[in-house]
Amino acid sequence: MRFWRRARHAVALSGGCAFATLLSLQAEPARAFDLSSLDVFGLFTKKDEPPAPSPSALPYKLEFDLGEADDAKALTRSLQDASLLYRLRQDAPPDGESLSRRMATDLNPMLDALWSQGYFNADVTLIVDGVPLKVGAEPNATLVRVLEAHRNRDAVPITVVARPGKIFGLRRIDIVERDESGSPAIADAVKVSRLKAGDPATAAALRAAQAALVDHMRAQSRPLAKVVELRPVVDHAAGIMDVTYVLAPGPLAGFGDITVGQTDEIPPEVVRSFIYLEPGDPYSPKALADTRRSIATIPAVGSVRLREGDKLDGAGNLPIFVEVTERPKRLLGFSARYSTIDGPAVKTYWEHRNLFGGAERLRLEASVFFAPRIDGTKIQRFGDFKESDLGGRFAFSFMKPALGGSRNDWLLDGVATRERVGLNRYGGYTARYGNVTSAIRHRFSDTFSVQAGIEVERGQTSDVLGQVDYTLVGIPLSVKYDSTDNLLDPTRGFRATASFTPYPTFLGSTVGIYQTKAAVSGYYALDEDKRYVLAGRVGFGSISGASLDEIPATRRFYAGGGGSVRGYAYRSLSPLGPFRQITGGRSLLEASVEARIKVTDTIGIVPFFDAGTAFESSLPDGKQKLQMAAGLGFRYYTGIGPIRVDIAAPLNPRKGDKPVALYVSIGQAF
Known part of the structure; x- marks a missing residue:
């Protein structure tokens, strides 16, 4: 959620300001499968039960206080997904200093999680025995002493106090094309984006709109189409967001040469016979999907990869590269x-x-x-x-x-x-x-x-x-x-x-x-x-x-x-x-x-x-x-x-x- 973190300081300066690009917004990397998450029947461990107190570690327990938020259950799940404290709750740190640093590291990601849901006036505070730790603050000696007071006695009680505020809605949605030399690539771009005034201004909705715009342009035989800029502007006082997408449709193109590369022990000519694309045919994502499915009907084929060239050839067409792997014989x-x-x-x-x-x-x-x-x-x-x-x-x-x-x-x-x-x-x-x-x-x-x-x-x-x-x-x-x-x-x-x-x-x-x-x-x-x-x-x-x-x-x-x-x-x-x-x-x-x-x-x-x-x-x-x-x-x-x-x-x-x-x-x- 790097986008939200970069934008936070800019938003604090005024009621309405331009955000950094949403294109940097990324999902959290995949994590290894954790058996401890299988707690439905308590088969492996009780994940909400902290480790036993000890002289050499400071176990802790987390509670989430969302106040009277309407969707408290869903927001709690989002906070847990973003929280390092929550993921590492079975791995107790050795001392109060380490735990306080873990707490400080957790605040921005949890605030990001609320912002991504459209709560741009949200506030998150971590509290231990009445001592708060707020966003932007550094852990102090008081907090460390309060944490150490629980050593070898009980688990440190950490309360995540989150006040989401009201969810922001979309107000103005502008979609412009960088190259306006010809007819627009999308006749009704707002309709294609499926964004509507009044909809919640969530990161998921903005990402989905970006994908829909690119997919629509590519379906019009524009394989190099992309969204080059996304400008969200939040008005904190009004509780709304204006957003502008800048599109680069790219030229119309067809399919170029189709090269069959890796095929393991499958003869390339067999793979080629199941490809019905011809150089010069209009570019189409559906045609690529159909080609992938056609090649996959060969019983010997395990997986199919179609890779598009990163630029057009001399004839203005896009080269396609085909690779397959063989299934177990x-x-x-x-x-x-x-x-x-x-x-x-x-x-x-x-x-x-x-x-x-x-x-x-x-x-x-x-x-x-x-x-x-x-x-x-x-x-x-x-x-x-x-x-x-x-x-x-x-x-x-x-x-x-x-x-x-x-x-x-x-x-x-x-x-x-x-x-x-x-x-x-x-x-x-x-x-x-x-x-x-x-x-x-x-x-x-x-x-x-x-x-x-x-x-x-x-x-x-x-x-x-x-x-x-x-x-x-x-x-x-x-x-x-x-x-x-x-x-x-x-x-x-x-x-x-x-x-x-x-x-x-x-x-x-x-x-x-x-x-x-x-x-x-x-x-x-x-x-x-x-x-x-x-x-x-x-x-x-x-x-x-x-x-x-x-x-x-x-x-x-x-x-x-x-x-x-x-x-x-x-x-x-x-x-x-x-x-x-x-x-x-x-x-x-x-x-x-x-x-x-x-x-x-x-x-x-x-x-x-x-x-x-x-x-x-x-x-x-x-x-x-x-x-x-x-x-x-x-x-x-x-x-x-x-x-x-x-x-x-x-x-x-x-x-x-x-x-x-x-x-x-x-x-x-x-």
Whole structure:
């Protein structure tokens, strides 16, 4: 808080005067983590209890007296944060002289803390047994004697008497540009600063305004923009502050040469292929953020640093320098999920992120999950459990990014599964199958890509419509658009995927079908801090070319489950066939809407509504009614994504549907 300290003497001379620049105002340096601060449950130490009296040291205890200040609790916290006495209260000084010096050193920082909150008429005094120490005064012999009188007797009682006075408000806000040769860089600079007359004149507000002004100019393709001067003037008698910002917008510029520097063992051409900036493009902080996020999608990349040049090149553009660090090459992990309807599931996985030195990723997964019974029998006791009550899945995926340095990636995926899906009351299906898909993905940008490949699947399914032994050979085609800001917890943007896969008999398929899928989701933050987010999703599917009983059960459409219509069992919503057993459908329609509300920075609630079902025909019709559900979710936000707990209830349940379902997983529902 050096700004406040330098300004103090100037303010004392007159009711209104110019302050030194706020640009020197800095946050307190980070301190090492102190276990003694964990006093909520008293696990380590009672931090407000001073050390025991001794002949060789002078322990002390602090009390804060804020009088009748309206925000006394918050101001006390600010004073404690600024106080060296408070931070070192467990480290007793050896004598009264040392303690008095520590007290004198503490006065200016605590006064700074009050000034930074807009209390420019504040007064802070330290008192020991009636002897005061004021700002600007030197410790005297009387104070030292009073301190020494407590040696080996008790802790020195130090009272911090703070009288904040009234909080100062802003009156006049002027924002001027140093270079007025052309049109102004900011049409309504005061609006951009978000400062308003009458607002508290706090250091945080002034810093935020400065950052907003610079960010706005940089967003207008002015990378060298800065605030060169800040002139706050305080009128103590009126209790107000006038403030003037002097801006240097700098010239309009584009991106210059983009240099890929350090990449560890990742080939530079791979990193380059995920950069979509071109020299000459208008400078944009958003484009830089998108580039950083794009490079970070390379599995081998651990961190990305984009450094801007400090001056423009000969063409008036700003050079950009890219550096990345590599993540640990190998990963071994474990995950679990649970639903009161679908049961438990566990998964283990292993991954290598730079298999052959070209940033190739190989991932192996194995999972075991509960296979619900669909034959009318129940598990009453442990002895009823059979091997067939478990399902299993093994999968591998391989990605070779940036083939030949291009924007084409080779994807190879395979899976072998044994599963049983459905409900005892409505039946379901059993399946065993293996699938291998190879595809080339072309990335047009960090948001848009297309993909084409070949797929082979062979398996067997069995349900109420009979057994289907099948082979499918298809050509999957897909497009993907994703402008969201976060993979696991998006707050803005859209996601859209669409795919079409023909499985013609002339390629070797035993049943000729044509499958179409599409899904769109959108996210909109209602406030700048993204504490209130509306999210919606619509999904569609269709199969044509064969009758329902010829299509493998795994390829038919179903709704229900934690990622579909919550409140209903996984893949349990579909048309009913013989014996009122689910058969799956040839089309699908489902939708969800959520309100994601952050109560605190780490806790959130999510009221939601889901609807959907599968239809017998190749397009949704009115013969099958939509099943609907509503519920309330709870989110715990972590550094890797939100932990999701959803409680859902069917709104128009079928006979046999459970009244409530619980889902636990990582990441949002969509």
